[in-house]
Amino acid sequence: MPELPEVETTRRGIKPHVHKQKIKAVVIRQPALRWRVPTRLAENACGQTVESVRRRGKYLLLGLQNGTIIMHLGMSGSLRICKPSTPAEKHDHVDILLGNNKVLRLRDPRRFGAVLWTTTDPAQHKLLCSLGPEPLEDSFDAEYLYQNSRKRTASIKSFIMNSHVVVGVGNIYACESLFRAGIHPKRKAGSLSMQRCEKLVNAIKQVLTESIQQGGTTLRDFSRENGEPGYFAQKLFVYGKAGEACEKCGSTIKQITQQQRSTFYCPKCQH
DNA sequence: AGTGCGGCCTGTCCGC
DNA sequence: TGCGGACAGGCCGCAC
Numbered sequence: 001m002p003e004l005p006e007v008e009t010t011r012r013g014i015k016p017h018v019h020k021q022k023i024k025a026v027v028i029r030q031p032a033l034r035w036r037v038p039t040r041l042a043e044n045a046c047g048q049t050v051e052s053v054r055r056r057g058k059y060l061l062l063g064l065q066n067g068t069i070i071m072h073l074g075m076s077g078s079l080r081i082c083k084p085s086t087p088a089e090k091h092d093h094v095d096i097l098l099g100n101n102k103v104l105r106l107r108d109p110r111r112f113g114a115v116l117w118t119t120t121d122p123a124q125h126k127l128l129c130s131l132g133p134e135p136l137e138d139s140f141d142a143e144y145l146y147q148n149s150r151k152r153t154a155s156i157k158s159f160i161m162n163s164h165v166v167v168g169v170g171n172i173y174a175c176e177s178l179f180r181a182g183i184h185p186k187r188k189a190g191s192l193s194m195q196r197c198e199k200l201v202n203a204i205k206q207v208l209t210e211s212i213q214q215g216g217t218t219l220r221d222f223s224r225e226n227g228e229p230g231y232f233a234q235k236l237f238v239y240g241k242a243g244e245a246c247e248k249c250g251s252t253i254k255q256i257t258q259q260q261r262s263t264f265y266c267p268k269c270q271h
Numbered sequence: 272a273g274t275g276c277g278g279c280c281t282g283t284c285c286g287c
Numbered sequence: 288t289g290c291g292g293a294c295a296g297g298c299c300g301c302a303c
Contacts, residue, residue, distance in 0.1 A: 003296060034279070034299085058297075075297055076281075091281085110280045112297060127299090154274060163298075170296055219296065220283085239296095259275070262294080 002073040004135065004168025005211035006222050006230065007058045010079050013225030014104060015053040017081045018062065022049050022099035030093040034074060034114045037094065041117040045069060045096070056123070057131050057167030067119040069096075070127070074112030080105045081225045109221075132166045135204050140166055142198035149197070152189040158259050159189035160204065169204060172217055172239045175264050177203040179238045184270045185256075185263045210235060238264040
């Protein structure tokens with residue numbers, strides 16, 4: 001579910017409730033997430049204070065004095081701030097009880113998410129050490145995309161969804177960025193001109209920035225830390241719109257499958 | 272080295 | 288109303 005805007009929305013939402021708070025307890029009801037939630041997480045985190053609430057790609061990082069909690073929301077994960085008295089529901093797998101008497105609660109029906117613990121620099125963690133640049137930072141520019149895509153035969157859509165190339169671009173925002181840049185999703189990554197790389201980089205930055213401003217995209221179950229939805233779904237041009245008329249040219253939006261994922265595009269605007 | 276799949280899970284929706 | 292199958296916002300790990 002959550003792509004970068006949804007994770008960033010979540011980070012901003014939980015930060016005021018979590019930052020500088022002491023962790024009183026960690027309750028693991030269901031440890032079988034994508035990777036088993038380590039038991040030592042609870043032992044190590046208890047009594048520690050949350051010194052930072054950061055994001056790297058789609059990973060959320062809670063920095064404690066003695067280590068870092070690494071969280072990923074997978075396809076269906078969400079974090080809520082609630083009270084200890086709020087009854088845990090079926091898919092509420094992990095609770096972090098805080099000194100302000102609030103609870104940071106992870107819900108994840110599909111359990112593709114993760115909660116991990118590291119005592120060393122999280123940037124060196126196996127899952128984070130080979131990630132590409134943040135799309136909203138200056139290091140992600142046309143020059144970078146152009147140079148790194150040379151001789152790459154994968155489609156441009158799977159290329160920009162590859163977290164080793166650039167982080168945070170998932171299925172929705174890949175489709176939307178390619179539409180805005182006028183690039184066909186099946187085009188070979190290596191065939192883009194410098195000019196079109198620039199268009200695509202700008203489109204990615206624009207789409208992600210606008211979505212963060214709208215609180216992310218809620219299609220079915222994404223919700224913010226307070227249970228509110230995000231509103232970027234209203235600004236989608238192609239995602240989920242197969243059979244509808246393109247807002248720019250009136251052609252019928254098409255749906256195809258790439259890498260076992262749905263791709264939506266306008267056959268006239270994108271080439 | 273790069274590419275493309277299988278698989279991890281549950282919930283929902285659609286056609287029969 | 289029930290059932291099977293397709294599909295869903297991610298991404299590692301493995302073959303080739």
